Amino acid sequence: MAKISVGILGATGMVGQTLVQLLGKHPWFEVTELAASDKSAGRTYEEVMASRWNISSEIPEYAKDIKVKECLPKLDCDIALSALDSGVAQAVEEDFAKAGYAVSSNAKNHRMDADVPLLIPEINADHADLIKEQQRHRGWKGFIVTDPNCSTIHMCIALKPLYDNFGLEKVMVTTMQALSGGGYPGVPSMDIVDNVIPFINDEEDKVETEPLKIFGRFSKTRIDPADFGVSAQCNRVAVKQGHTECVSVKLSRKADIEDVLAAFKEFRPNGKLKLPSSPEHPIVYLKNDNRPQPKLDVNLENGMASVVGRLRACGVLDYKFVVLGHNLIRGAAGAAILNAELLKVKGYIG
């Protein structure tokens, strides 16, 4: 079987690099195009990345000699994975969709559009069919699907078994987010060494609104949002990879702590929907008091796990716990790939 050809938009940034790395040996996908700003275009990826490759392993061989192109809808690929900055993603992604490309985007721009799916396959794979409404409504041959904000993803995966088993009324979350979530160059070192910054521009709004769409109910042409309340406080800390989130929840139905714990441990979504990048355990529950920790746990399930720990009663809501996840893999590049895999299984590409 011929592989599906993939173009990466924004291939030089942190998320773009991670896509390049993760797609080195994919069973279904083959990277045929790397696109970036016009400053980079025309040189090989290896040349462009000489002093910008920021991952602790070398540039994959396959990518080194690919000539970087501009982000124009003339790429030779079936699907575009977009790691574009929000400053340019809006127009570029629409141009690609209009021109007939499938776009699996990590950018925030289209996430909350009424006709664009905001997908986490373990939660709302059915939302993918909103694509039909999008194409009908916009008159596009191609289409756009999106993955959520990096903090949203891990929180929602942790919430999913609670939502399914007990219902959700309220969610409070305080995040401690990694530097790589801010892109590159991102946070100046003078601002964060020996410091915490209790603010990330625009982040709390994403964490508070995206979950309601993700857990919403799909009915052919639209998604009716879920109706629990979310309140977020987002902080930047001096950690390279891995967002840590302290979550408290009020459930709709009474639940014993053993049942909540079991819900985390027994979470096996999508019995039939096993995608190549699906983690075997989307939720890994760690029992030690002092876990999860970015340093020790961020790479569980190859960075595709949402790692939960410290479940205990909450004196204000019902239960509280900690969830940690890799912001660049499960929280961004891996999420876009997983969505692309879902598109293939659903017949939208390939």
Place this chain on the structure above:
Amino acid sequence: MAKISVGILGATGMVGQTLVQLLGKHPWFEVTELAASDKSAGRTYEEVMASRWNISSEIPEYAKDIKVKECLPKLDCDIALSALDSGVAQAVEEDFAKAGYAVSSNAKNHRMDADVPLLIPEINADHADLIKEQQRHRGWKGFIVTDPNCSTIHMCIALKPLYDNFGLEKVMVTTMQALSGGGYPGVPSMDIVDNVIPFINDEEDKVETEPLKIFGRFSKTRIDPADFGVSAQCNRVAVKQGHTECVSVKLSRKADIEDVLAAFKEFRPNGKLKLPSSPEHPIVYLKNDNRPQPKLDVNLENGMASVVGRLRACGVLDYKFVVLGHNLIRGAAGAAILNAELLKVKGYIG
């Protein structure tokens, strides 16, 4: 006027060092004794601290030649400021109180004893009079007063104007606590560089229970605890000084955000009770979105401020905000000194 003589118990630890530093030029107090474990006893403070002084300024001249003694109630001083580890504080502090010393303690051991005041002068100066019941009940000539946990103190100071103006029903807090709060040697560097540890032993319990006593109602022989709910999640981050806390509150009475903001800004407790170490503004409110930050704000009011910022509506409770404070100064050593000053004003010492 002769100064009141002070002995420091546990003078070699992080809090003890901070006491030594802060008491260098005190208008009322003079350090006459430095006490520590028997390993240190017999040498001068300068000798003992040669490779342990951990503050970015030199050992004060006055302290260098003081001969360190054991923590036995034979010290030549009127009041003992205790920075002892909880492992030894219980017995030592009781021995001093029995022997007639006033003890202002930073240790956790006696904080929740029914007859021991847990004092923050800006909040509950009247609780000091519980000393009489303590002496009556225990038959001691001396007595013990305590200051709260370092995270508790800053949170409670920030809550005080809300409590007074609008009443409090619920408080959720997630802390990001500094390394120096863990004492010395404390957290191994391998555990915290490029990491967050979502657990501090015993800490959440303190932050959840102490505020109810602090805001409790004093009636001659006892304190009836306040009855709002508190839920805490405590984390360690790679910051040297300054605990950052993300707080959400549900108020008893409806309040506009302008009124809550004004309550923070106009907080002037203890109109008449101006102690030498009292900060002019116990709460400093910063208006920039990305403040307070440990690096920039921990030393406001000489480390005696609780620095608040980011007040905004909370989608789950009523309002949320961030409070930051110096854990070793206002959160520990400065708190013990302030309590000692209160004792003098109230006539319990001097």
Place this chain on the structure above:
Amino acid sequence: MAKISVGILGATGMVGQTLVQLLGKHPWFEVTELAASDKSAGRTYEEVMASRWNISSEIPEYAKDIKVKECLPKLDCDIALSALDSGVAQAVEEDFAKAGYAVSSNAKNHRMDADVPLLIPEINADHADLIKEQQRHRGWKGFIVTDPNCSTIHMCIALKPLYDNFGLEKVMVTTMQALSGGGYPGVPSMDIVDNVIPFINDEEDKVETEPLKIFGRFSKTRIDPADFGVSAQCNRVAVKQGHTECVSVKLSRKADIEDVLAAFKEFRPNGKLKLPSSPEHPIVYLKNDNRPQPKLDVNLENGMASVVGRLRACGVLDYKFVVLGHNLIRGAAGAAILNAELLKVKGYIG
């Protein structure tokens, strides 16, 4: 006596901020003008710095309401202290000097010009008289003096007593330089948390060439460079303030270690030349094996000391030691102020 009016060029950067802070209470100088790029011009310093002030103390009151101007030679001041980026310093400083201003610069651009003094008052105060040749040669009414690179300064101060007492043949230095030395935004946090970068653009060349001019011999119209050899390896580390330098030296004359130690400890330069910002001890020698350290020692002498420790024999050259200093104070802003003070004493301003 009326104070000398000072304008700060590049007042918004790291060095500029430090100048603003240090000049708050100067006995001879009064800041009358703050200048920066045209983006900042027209607003008050407080407005401009709202989210850029990067020092752990508030903006001094005196500076808050000063209206920031462009860096044009129309400022109302006697002397311009330049903290400009090297990208613009060349032309701007020359424009000011042509227009009759005295310029004390921290920029690298003019340091190695044959007719521009490169001054460290404790070492080569006599070089200031090169100003006359500069004015004659360039036909300027004003003039430019410079201070050295931040690593060069501390190394040279440490070398001065060795040079005077024993002569110098060879110097090897490996630096571990603080983040603030890279300006703002400077080093991206992703690049330096949990990392060392063994390269700082252009830095080794400065550290290898500037000392020869500094220790050179002045003879009316020129400086004949000293002739020892210097080799530098410069690294960036995750430290906010303070460059640490491991130095090895080969002396011209044999010296016992006790004599070298005494030379450090007894270094009292410029018996008669006591400037307001002169540290009492330009070299502070610490005897503990594990000192100096940025965290503990960078603020000695208000950041104006070069802190030396660990003197011991070197198996390849003669002796080795460690020197640490504050890169923004003694290494930049404080150096420019000290040079301005020297200019006044020498009668070139005021």
Place this chain on the structure above:
Amino acid sequence: MAKISVGILGATGMVGQTLVQLLGKHPWFEVTELAASDKSAGRTYEEVMASRWNISSEIPEYAKDIKVKECLPKLDCDIALSALDSGVAQAVEEDFAKAGYAVSSNAKNHRMDADVPLLIPEINADHADLIKEQQRHRGWKGFIVTDPNCSTIHMCIALKPLYDNFGLEKVMVTTMQALSGGGYPGVPSMDIVDNVIPFINDEEDKVETEPLKIFGRFSKTRIDPADFGVSAQCNRVAVKQGHTECVSVKLSRKADIEDVLAAFKEFRPNGKLKLPSSPEHPIVYLKNDNRPQPKLDVNLENGMASVVGRLRACGVLDYKFVVLGHNLIRGAAGAAILNAELLKVKGYIG
């Protein structure tokens, strides 16, 4: 072929954990015994390590159920890999050797013993035959071989092609060493966050003396040390893994920089001696100015490379460069394993 059975002494420390991890899938070796202090003995390795496993991947399955034993010479294994603290290594390793075990040690205790090989297979594989003299002289059935200090190893590997091609006269090195090199708990976080410590106890002596033995000439019963001079300055920095070393060398014979560069790049030691853990390229030379860096390069060749960069002329000696290496893998655990592999090839075990 049956595998050689391995016991790990000191299996719970940082180096011990790394041995457990690296030996999970070894072609020749099988871990049959894990030994540690008597506090750990009697429980399974998983139980013992519950809150001490410090590596970002889970405990290998094979090790979890092994019952930890005391470090007594009654273990069921052919060879003991020792990661013991120097406080206990002396006696324990001798007891094992006396009892007939082969010991490949990472401890410093026996490194400089005249009859104990200090091995780096790429440099001095022939020294292994000193075992015969050791057994003869001490009357042991077993024997001890050692690997060098973690900083020494990487420096010596980088020096080897220079030594072979041009001879060595002098070596100056300044190290910036990772936290994991200090063991666990090791350096307190309060001491190193936002700091550099210019001192590591006993380290400089090791780096200055061990190379002379490693490059020494073996003649049946003894090793005549090499005679170049080494001077070291050792620093601790806030990096988790990877020692960075700035090296300057004086060669015995004149060499063009192209030849020195070629010597690094073409270094292929031990043409015939290909061990399972041998890196394909013991030296990896990186051409970018700002490399090598711990964050990006420490895992090259699975942590078994010595990564060199920044070769340039030195104004005091001849050439200078930077070498970086993984201190726990190539610098400790991997070195002990490589030496064990050498012992098998040489017929001393298996």
